[in-house]
Amino acid sequence: MSSIVLQDSQVSRKHAMVQYAPDGRVYLTDLGSRNGTWLNQRRVTSPVALSTGDRVCVGGTELRFHGPARGHSIHTAPQGATMVGFSQGLITVLVIDIRDFTGLSTRLPEARLSELISLFMRESGVVLAEHYAWGQKFIGDAVMAVWLHASGNLRLDELLPVFRSLERIVAIASGLHVTLGLEAPVLVGAGINSGMASIGNMGSDASADYTALSDAVNLAFRLESATKEIPEDVALGATIYDYLERHAEAGSLFSHYQMRLKGYPDPKPVHGINQSSMHELLARMEVGLSQADPPTVRLSLSREVRS
Numbered sequence: 001m002s003s004i005v006l007q008d009s010q011v012s013r014k015h016a017m018v019q020y021a022p023d024g025r026v027y028l029t030d031l032g033s034r035n036g037t038w039l040n041q042r043r044v045t046s047p048v049a050l051s052t053g054d055r056v057c058v059g060g061t062e063l064r065f066h067g068p069a070r071g072h073s074i075h076t077a078p079q080g081a082t083m084v085g086f087s088q089g090l091i092t093v094l095v096i097d098i099r100d101f102t103g104l105s106t107r108l109p110e111a112r113l114s115e116l117i118s119l120f121m122r123e124s125g126v127v128l129a130e131h132y133a134w135g136q137k138f139i140g141d142a143v144m145a146v147w148l149h150a151s152g153n154l155r156l157d158e159l160l161p162v163f164r165s166l167e168r169i170v171a172i173a174s175g176l177h178v179t180l181g182l183e184a185p186v187l188v189g190a191g192i193n194s195g196m197a198s199i200g201n202m203g204s205d206a207s208a209d210y211t212a213l214s215d216a217v218n219l220a221f222r223l224e225s226a227t228k229e230i231p232e233d234v235a236l237g238a239t240i241y242d243y244l245e246r247h248a249e250a251g252s253l254f255s256h257y258q259m260r261l262k263g264y265p266d267p268k269p270v271h272g273i274n275q276s277s278m279h280e281l282l283a284r285m286e287v288g289l290s291q292a293d294p295p296t297v298r299l300s301l302s303r304e305v306r307s
Helices: 101-107 108-131 156-180 215-226 238-248 275-290
Strands: 016-020 024-031 037-039 055-058 060-063 087-098 134-140 144-150 188-201 210-213 234-236 253-257 268-273 303-305
Touching: 024 037, 037 215, 037 253, 087 101, 087 108, 087 156, 087 215, 101 108, 108 134, 108 144, 108 156, 144 156, 144 188, 144 215, 144 303, 156 188, 156 238, 156 275, 188 215, 188 303, 215 234, 215 268, 238 268
Parallel strands: 188 234
Antiparallel strands: 016 024, 037 055, 055 060, 060 303, 087 144, 087 188, 134 144, 188 210, 234 268, 253 268
């Protein structure tokens, strides 16, 4: 991961992100900046694909994008029509759900419940943007976020933001009872899974909807549900657990189960870890990363300062 530092008082500390997708396209995402990110004089409100020659404005600075040639064309549709431009890629999915939401809805007035959900979703969205999530969705009392692995392989430097996001969102949830004057802390459960998916935009020019479709996403939701039946708060799928066991020596932090999950005919491996062990997991991942060869990232951006 590389950073571009701009000496511009109008630019936020974490203003925007340029990220490779598995199909070779490059996406621009605003990270909740105060003054916004602009692409060809249009404000960026969701991840958008860049083309060579595009002008990206952040604060008083204009950047000209020079990207690699695209390996294939993107399907387009008339303005306002549904756009379909999916590609296959490796993703990691994080699903976080508020525990006992039905109980909360019966104990809290409607206005207070809405305030709780709004605050939780808003602060979670900021965390996910700061940790380079490619996409995020809010479904009832659940949060789903997706990270892309452009190289086609899992890497510790790309998985650390997933678990750091989880740690911070857990802290946000546990602090809501103080902020809102609730009787007890708000608890959450989480499922994390990695796998191949079709990724792209299911929306329109006016309202893009970047999403990932695959069994990997479905399984992440089932893993989160599984945490209601085991003593652990977080459940991982086999692919991401196996990687962490090999590259971060994290196996001893987990409990292991074979569980029947809704929609699957055969039992699935479920690897559970408590939120109290998350700090140790992050430490082991950071040690593993420090011992790995550093990744090579190449971006071609020319800077033009606006007068």
